Amino acid sequence: MADHDHIIVGSGINALVAAAMLSQKGKRVLVLEREDRFGGCMHTAEITLPGFHHDVMAATFVLFLTSPAHAALGADLARHGLEFCHTPHPTAVLRPDGSSLVLSTDRAANIKSFNAVRAGDGDRHGADVGAIEADAPFLFALLGGELWSWPTARLLAGQA
Numbered sequence: 001m002a003d004h005d006h007i008i009v010g011s012g013i014n015a016l017v018a019a020a021m022l023s024q025k026g027k028r029v030l031v032l033e034r035e036d037r038f039g040g041c042m043h044t045a046e047i048t049l050p051g052f053h054h055d056v057m058a059a060t061f062v063l064f065l066t067s068p069a070h071a072a073l074g075a076d077l078a079r080h081g082l083e084f085c086h087t088p089h090p091t092a093v094l095r096p097d098g099s100s101l102v103l104s105t106d107r108a109a110n111i112k113s114f115n116a117v118r119a120g121d122g123d124r125h126g127a128d129v130g131a132i133e134a135d136a137p138f139l140f141a142l143l144g145g146e147l148w149s150w151p152t153a154r155l156l157a158g159q160a
Contacts, residue, residue: 004030012040013060017069024072059091067144 006022008015011033019029037043041057048054064070065084092102101117103110107129115122132139138159145152 004028006030007032010040011035011038013042013064015040017064017073020073020076021069024076063143066140 005027006019007030008019009032011031015031016038019031022029031038042055042061043057044053044055046053047056061084088106089102089104092100094100099117101113103113107126110129111122111126113122114125138155141155142152145155
């Protein structure tokens, strides 16, 4: 233990962020991982057919991109070559009957696509996304804040 100030078991995104933040403060950190790769559930893998690569759990990286941790670590990560690739069609649903639904970053297009599959579903989706958007300041403050802190208590009290 004398060689390390902190030992972190597992290398999911939260563990990697913690290790990076601690090392930025001059701490000696050892990250232990039992798998053959770092990153926890966020990785690229052939999970369906050979040659088809999927970004498993990639949707969750958006929480990192919008976090205070990314603000603190982003420049260092970029300096080491990390680059996030964005697409106008970030996800799709493949159904057992062979049909599919491709989602885009265009809300109106998504509403139209959902309504084409089942009348009214697109409108419901649009309303749900609108509700999340209306609550975004609260939700992102809660996701990015320390759970047991006065700022979070004030944030929650403001919602009561």
